[in-house]
Amino acid sequence: MRKSYNGKFLSIAQDRNHKKIPNGYKHNMGDGCVQLRLTIGIIGDQCFLCEAYVKHDDKEDKRRLAKFKVYLDLIQQGRYTIRGKLK
Numbered sequence: 740m741r742k743s744y745n746g747k748f749l750s751i752a753q754d755r756n757h758k759k760i761p762n763g764y765k766h767n768m769g770d771g772c773v774q775l776r777l778t779i780g781i782i783g784d785q786c787f788l789c790e791a792y793v794k795h796d797d798k799e800d801k802r803r804l805a806k807f808k809v810y811l812d813l814i815q816q817g818r819y820t821i822r823g824k825l826k
Contacts, residue, residue: 752778755801760808762815767794776800778807780814787814 752763762782768775774794780787789810794800813819 749779752804752807754804754808760804760811763804763807763811765804776803778803778810780807780811782811782814787819789814 749764749766752760752765754760762780764779764781766777766779768777775791776794777791778789780789789807790803792803810819
Protein backbone atom coordinates (compact mmCIF):
# COMPACT_ATOMS: atom_id res chain seq x y z
CA MET A 740 0.00 0.00 0.00
CA ARG A 741 1.22 3.49 -0.80
CA LYS A 742 2.37 5.96 1.82
CA SER A 743 -0.10 8.49 0.41
CA TYR A 744 -3.06 6.14 0.90
CA ASN A 745 -5.81 7.91 2.82
CA GLY A 746 -8.36 5.46 4.25
CA LYS A 747 -10.98 8.20 4.49
CA PHE A 748 -10.75 8.96 0.78
CA LEU A 749 -10.05 5.64 -0.92
CA SER A 750 -10.87 2.14 0.17
CA ILE A 751 -9.44 -1.05 -1.23
CA ALA A 752 -11.68 -2.61 -3.87
CA GLN A 753 -12.72 -6.21 -3.19
CA ASP A 754 -14.33 -8.79 -5.42
CA ARG A 755 -17.42 -10.80 -4.51
CA ASN A 756 -15.27 -13.25 -2.51
CA HIS A 757 -13.88 -10.36 -0.46
CA LYS A 758 -10.45 -10.75 -2.06
CA LYS A 759 -8.48 -7.55 -2.68
CA ILE A 760 -8.47 -6.43 -6.30
CA PRO A 761 -4.77 -5.74 -7.02
CA ASN A 762 -4.13 -2.03 -7.72
CA GLY A 763 -7.88 -1.38 -7.34
CA TYR A 764 -9.48 1.25 -5.15
CA LYS A 765 -12.93 2.76 -4.82
CA HIS A 766 -14.30 6.02 -3.52
CA ASN A 767 -17.86 6.58 -2.34
CA MET A 768 -19.52 9.96 -2.56
CA GLY A 769 -22.96 10.76 -1.27
CA ASP A 770 -25.03 11.09 1.85
CA GLY A 771 -26.62 7.65 1.69
CA CYS A 772 -29.65 8.46 -0.49
CA VAL A 773 -27.54 8.47 -3.66
CA GLN A 774 -24.11 6.90 -3.60
CA LEU A 775 -21.77 7.75 -6.44
CA ARG A 776 -18.97 5.22 -6.65
CA LEU A 777 -15.68 5.84 -8.46
CA THR A 778 -13.40 2.93 -9.35
CA ILE A 779 -9.74 3.91 -9.53
CA GLY A 780 -6.70 1.91 -10.58
CA ILE A 781 -3.22 2.91 -9.45
CA ILE A 782 -0.60 1.27 -11.62
CA GLY A 783 3.00 2.37 -11.33
CA ASP A 784 3.02 6.14 -11.04
CA GLN A 785 -0.28 6.57 -12.90
CA CYS A 786 -3.83 6.76 -11.64
CA PHE A 787 -6.78 5.68 -13.83
CA LEU A 788 -10.39 6.65 -13.20
CA CYS A 789 -12.06 3.59 -14.70
CA GLU A 790 -15.75 4.15 -14.04
CA ALA A 791 -18.21 6.26 -12.11
CA TYR A 792 -21.68 4.93 -11.33
CA VAL A 793 -24.55 5.24 -8.91
CA LYS A 794 -24.72 2.27 -6.55
CA HIS A 795 -28.27 0.93 -6.53
CA ASP A 796 -27.76 -2.38 -4.75
CA ASP A 797 -25.03 -4.80 -3.67
CA LYS A 798 -25.66 -7.20 -6.54
CA GLU A 799 -25.04 -4.53 -9.17
CA ASP A 800 -22.04 -3.27 -7.22
CA LYS A 801 -20.44 -6.74 -7.34
CA ARG A 802 -20.99 -6.90 -11.13
CA ARG A 803 -19.37 -3.48 -11.58
CA LEU A 804 -16.37 -4.48 -9.47
CA ALA A 805 -15.98 -7.66 -11.57
CA LYS A 806 -15.86 -5.47 -14.70
CA PHE A 807 -13.35 -3.24 -12.90
CA LYS A 808 -11.01 -6.25 -12.49
CA VAL A 809 -11.15 -6.76 -16.26
CA TYR A 810 -10.47 -3.05 -16.88
CA LEU A 811 -7.38 -3.17 -14.67
CA ASP A 812 -6.11 -6.24 -16.51
CA LEU A 813 -6.56 -4.48 -19.86
CA ILE A 814 -4.77 -1.38 -18.57
CA GLN A 815 -1.81 -3.50 -17.44
CA GLN A 816 -1.67 -5.00 -20.94
CA GLY A 817 -1.58 -1.49 -22.42
CA ARG A 818 -5.00 -1.92 -24.02
CA TYR A 819 -6.69 1.34 -23.06
CA THR A 820 -7.51 4.78 -24.43
CA ILE A 821 -6.80 7.98 -22.53
CA ARG A 822 -9.83 10.22 -22.81
CA GLY A 823 -8.53 13.11 -20.74
CA LYS A 824 -5.88 14.13 -18.25
CA LEU A 825 -5.99 16.09 -15.02
CA LYS A 826 -3.01 18.17 -14.04
